[in-house]
Amino acid sequence: MSVLIVSIISTAVLYAVSVLYAAIGEIFSQKAGVMNLGLEGIMLMGAVSGYLVAVHQKNLALALIVVILVGAALGLVFAFVTVTLQADQTVAGMAMLTFGTGLSGFIGNSVAGVNANLAFQSFEIPLLCKIPIIGPSLFDQNILVYAMYIIVPVSMIYIYKTRPGMILRALGENPATLDSAGYNVFALRYGYVIFGSAMTAVSGACVSLAYTNFWSDNMTSGKGWIAVALVVFASWNPVIAVFGALLFGAISVIGVDIQMVSSTLPSQFYSALPYVATIIALIFTTGNFRKKRSAAPAALCIPYDREER
Amino acid sequence: MKKKLLSIILAAALAVSCLAGCGNAANDSSKGSADNEKQTGGATAVSDLKIGEIESYVINDGGWCQATHTGLVNAMEECGIPEENLLTLENIAEDQASVQAAAEQLIDEGCDIIIGASTGYSGYLSDMAADYPDVTFAQWGTETDGLVAYELRSYEAMFVAGYVCELMSQDENTKLGFSASMDEFSVRTAINSYALGAKYANPKATVQVACADTWYDPDKETQCAKSLIDAGIKYMGMEATSPAVAQTCEANGAYCVGYHVDMSQYAPDAVLFSFTWNFAPIFKQIFEDKAAGGEMKSLYYEGGECAQLTEFSDLVPEDIQQKGNELKEKIASGEVQVYAGPLSDDKGNELVAEGQVMDDATILLQDFYVSNVDCAWSK
Structure with a gap:
């Protein structure tokens, strides 16, 4: 039994991390007032660029750097369109989605069906991995998962306990005030959008270089959208996002397990479970339940224009 | 003005890149042959x-x-x-x-x-x-x-796949796995043929099915394989699109039969051989x-050479390889019929009577699971 529990938790953690990079990146971006709906496209670009480097250079560190750079470059384009040109963020996000999906398929053509045989391998952390159940499921993972253990608390502290975090929150609530106080709203938004996009690209690398190890068109199969949903689900809070991601991961893993052990329900029922969970969670996290602490940044999706102050 | 100009340039760049992406849609060849006079009924x-x-x-x-x-x-x-x-x-x-x-x-x-x-x-x-x-x-x-x-007749090759997997696992357990995509007739054909092959090797063999409920999703495919392995299964067949099942098997010390294409390059220590289509x-x-x-x-x-199995990998012992090849020949010659009676489904209903063979229409549109398939939702 404990083997099964370990297996469920460790798979759920692996799944959670592959969407969390994108979700936390998007939290930063949205806290700064820019909504990027093109996560799926950026993830695919991250996945394909990392895989291309893995195939041709056989170097994971280099692959990760390239992934981050590709994500940052796409973030720069997105920031230029939404912050400088003040384009509609929803439309620009859709453009990013189709652009990323198409371009990733195009440049990934040469490595579709090619095996890189190079992935982030899991390794045990001494001592910690000896803890029953938690040890083997949490501390026998790959480096991208361990990095997430640090990223979550750091981003929490950054957003809620530091001065730059306060500025970040103000950026999404009332950029005009920040501008009057002498901060460069445009530069800050550029920075957070680029950071968010780079994190999203790392999510893509989790898919092609850790969770599985191949490249195929559209291989993220909707993870970018789950990340977008997680941001709202988590009320823009990285720690809640962690629980949300784990919940999604666990539900989808358990579905297959129950299906096998004992049940007379059709398999489609289990495939629907994550969506049922989403609806239940949304009931509790939105609407009347959350009226008092509506977490959506007030200036989200509103391009900042100095002349309209 | 500057902004307008920039946005026009940007839009143009985007449009160009979109066009570049769909450039190879149709390998347009000789336009001149558009005067297509076809002789109806006549030979060309x-x-x-x-x-x-x-x-x-x-x-x-x-x-x-x-x-x-x-x-x-x-x-x-x-x-x-x-x-x-x-x-x-x-x-x-x-x-x-x-x-x-x-x-x-x-x-x-x-x-x-x-x-x-x-x-x-x-x-x-x-x-x-x-x-x-x-x-x-x-x-x-x-x-x-x-x-x-x-x-x-993909079922012929799947039958051999089940047979070989069961021969490989015989001394360990009699339960094989099958990582399926959708609960659909062509997938059921694959599962049933695999299970019948296993049964042909060992009458007590059963096949546990995990269904991803999607034609393509590496996550779900990984989870199906993982769940089967967690349930103690070491050898599995599959009807899945991505190499995720094979890679999951390799990472967890299990073995599988590749599907669609030769998957051995993705997981050389897990793929015994692969089922491939030869149209x-x-x-x-x-x-x-x-x-x-x-x-x-x-x-x-x-059937015959259309439903092809790739060469056995070194993971399959010499004598089992030989038995697999012998079975292939017996199927090709008609000596062994995959869907030969007596055959009953997992609910105990008779599908084919003793001495008879299932007709092609029923084989093509299978709406049943054979008796040794363990598929929770079917019961």
Whole structure:
């Protein structure tokens, strides 16, 4: 039994991390007032660029750097369109989605069906991995998962306990005030959008270089959208996002397990479970339940224009 | 002004990159042959045939579309049809507008045969067939009005796969796994044939099924394989598109039979051998019949070398390899029938009586699981 529990938790953690990079990146971006709906496209670009480097250079560190750079470059384009040109963020996000999906398929053509045989391998952390159940499921993972253990608390502290975090929150609530106080709203938004996009690209690398190890068109199969949903689900809070991601991961893993052990329900029922969970969670996290602490940044999706102050 | 100019340039750049992306949609060849005079009923040279294929995805997807495309290319080579006589349309969605537009484009280019590589096309192509009597619409799947259907007896190879897996696992346990995509008739055929093969090796063998409930999702496929392995299963078959199952097996010390293409390169320590599609002999027959100008069969349903298994890897011991090969020969010669009676389903109903063999129509549209399949939702 404990083997099964370990297996469920460790798979759920692996799944959670592959969407969390994108979700936390998007939290930063949205806290700064820019909504990027093109996560799926950026993830695919991250996945394909990392895989291309893995195939041709056989170097994971280099692959990760390239992934981050590709994500940052796409973030720069997105920031230029939404912050400088003040384009509609929803439309620009859709453009990013189709652009990323198409371009990733195009440049990934040469490595579709090619095996890189190079992935982030899991390794045990001494001592910690000896803890029953938690040890083997949490501390026998790959480096991208361990990095997430640090990223979550750091981003929490950054957003809620530091001065730059306060500025970040103000950026999404009332950029005009920040501008009057002498901060460069445009530069800050550029920075957070680029950071968010780079994190999203790392999510893509989790898919092609850790969770599985191949490249195929559209291989993220909707993870970018789950990340977008997680941001709202988590009320823009990285720690809640962690629980949300784990919940999604666990539900989808358990579905297959129950299906096998004992049940007379059709398999489609289990495939629907994550969506049922989403609806239940949304009931509790939105609407009347959350009226008092509506977490959506007030200036989200509103391009900042100095002349309209 | 500056902003406007910039946005125009940006929009133009985006448009150009979009166009670049869809550049290879149709390998447009000799436009001059548009004056397509076809002799109805009369014979033409095979090498003059022009073939159009409609694919639901890209032709180098490492799976289904690639198999269809490779089959076409090989068959054309054997028939001496020049390469440029093949027109390929990729990424055609399974809706009426897309399918009809694609087919009309191919007919405009003078195609004599149109290959619909996805089951979802059959209804729309069937509607069009009446309007274009000179064009042959060949469609993957079961018999449909106005279409020439093609299918291959994949169950023969799956039977061998189950047999070999059971021989490999015999001394450990009698439970094999099967990582399935959808609960659908063609998938059920694969599961049942695999289970019957296992039973042929060991009457007590059972097969546990995990269903991803999607045609393509590496996450779900990984989870299915993982769940099977957690349940103590060491050998599994699959009907899944991505290499995720094979990689999960390799990471957890289990073994599997690859699917669609040779998957051994993705997981050399887990893939025993792979099930692959070989459409070339069927397409060759379709081309020849079309060129001869006579009546065409409504269903080309072939086995033998069509349902191909790749070479056994070194993971399979020599004596088991030999037994597997012997079984292949016995199936080819008709000595062993996969769906021979007595056969009952998992609820105990009789499917085939002793001494009889299941008919092709039932084999093609299986709505049952055989007795040794352990599939929770079926009970």
